[in-house]
Amino acid sequence: MKKILxxxxxxxxSLNIVAQGVKSEKFTPFFTKEVAPRMERVIPEPPALTxxxxxxxxxxxxxGKSIRDTERGELAVKDAGIxxxxxxxxxxxxxxxxxxPDEYPHLYRxxxxxxxxxxxxxxxxxxxxxxxxxxxxxxxxxxxxxxESPTDFTSYPSGHTxxxxxxxxxxxxxxxxxxxxxxKVAYELGQSRVIVGFHYQSDVDAGRxxxxxxxxxxxxxxxxxxxMEKARKEYEKKRR
Numbered sequence: 001m002k003k004i005l006x007x008x009x010x011x012x013x014s015l016n017i018v019a020q021g022v023k024s025e026k027f028t029p030f031f032t033k034e035v036a037p038r039m040e041r042v043i044p045e046p047p048a049l050t051x052x053x054x055x056x057x058x059x060x061x062x063x064g065k066s067i068r069d070t071e072r073g074e075l076a077v078k079d080a081g082i083x084x085x086x087x088x089x090x091x092x093x094x095x096x097x098x099x100x101p102d103e104y105p106h107l108y109r110x111x112x113x114x115x116x117x118x119x120x121x122x123x124x125x126x127x128x129x130x131x132x133x134x135x136x137x138x139x140x141x142x143x144x145x146x147x148e149s150p151t152d153f154t155s156y157p158s159g160h161t162x163x164x165x166x167x168x169x170x171x172x173x174x175x176x177x178x179x180x181x182x183x184k185v186a187y188e189l190g191q192s193r194v195i196v197g198f199h200y201q202s203d204v205d206a207g208r209x210x211x212x213x214x215x216x217x218x219x220x221x222x223x224x225x226x227x228m229e230k231a232r233k234e235y236e237k238k239r240r
Contacts (some may be wrong), residue, residue, distance in 0.1 A: 166214070
């Protein structure tokens, strides 16, 4: 009996070490903000309070508040704490497999670096537009009070949306058979920012645009291409 249990225990221990190792790694973005596309040269100014387009932002903000006490609202709160592991968990149901750091370490590394890259790619536009967030404008609480700040005027474009859409695009390239479902989740992750009151709809819409630009820019990065290939091979191997 001991001879049977020992290999199993050793295997579990080994898997645990692998998972801890991947999650404890230090990651870097694929490019820095110094060489990132200047998104403020592409996307338009966010709607001013007196702009007719701002009415849509306002109505979407009201919609978001109206569903915070629902199951969708609860999911939006969870979506506020994004990281590579959360992305894997969020996309798992739609790709019909359990994505975890220990089972898909290369995918975890890819998602981690994409998240960091988004922060670099969106930095200049956030600083340039310096837009106040909805809860700051209306002096109302959000559904994620621990994330609030009175001086964080970086609403436009939405970084959470930028990262979520970027991860969705990458996962779609790896698993094209689930394109629609993957991108639907990526879309929902952006809308969650409206629901919790952290972003206007125009912030989220702009986040998807700049994310697509970031993804296109990444195609010229050899390191990104290498990581995509590793993640793709890993994904295909698990399919068998």
